[in-house]
Amino acid sequence: DGGITQSPKYLFRKEGQNVTLSCEQNLNHDAMYWYRQDPGQGLRLIYYSQIVNDFQKGDIAEGYSVSREKKESFPLTVTSAQKNPTAFYLCASSVGQEGYEKLFFGSGTQLSVL
């Protein structure tokens, strides 16, 4: 089955630790995204990538880093510089004509601070 796989489902971070969230898709989509969702708030864009080896900062990129070495994979690292990392993290990929792309989401990773 085609889809977007995020792992782990739950992740705990200790003070000063970097953690990496995995996102893999087998939909052959070019563009991939990372969003953060806090309770009662909308989704906020962290980073996005439209092609391999290229990515752009979203609205809240500080304290995060990404890589896009393969079309299928877009891992997100939450660094120790992100002081408030507790949130629900959503990876997405998109398909469609530029400007009209539809986003499809993975199942999400809940990150909490110990």
Added chain:
Amino acid sequence: QKEVEQNSGPLSVPEGAIASLNCTYSDRVSQSFFWYRQYSGKSPELIMSIYSNGDKEDGRFTAQLNKASQYVSLLIRDSQPSDSATYLCAVRKTGTASKLTFGTGTRLQVTL
């Protein structure tokens, strides 16, 4: 003013009724509009997209877009308890290269 605004709800409707969810956006050059459904603890699921003024129907769902008034709405006919979820409105502005801006969502409760 927020770029995309939704009433947080909850919006409570009886089973079988029509649920009407509304969304306003601030940027006139917005070009594509989406409605996502999100169950508690789950990821958003795309249910409707609309790009031009007017109505677009898909089963029990109808999306309505009025670019002059800068609002987009979602109607759910014959509401079912399984429709109880948070509905997120998302808007893409012209020239923003794939960036979607999401509203905070409206929580819908369908009561028996």
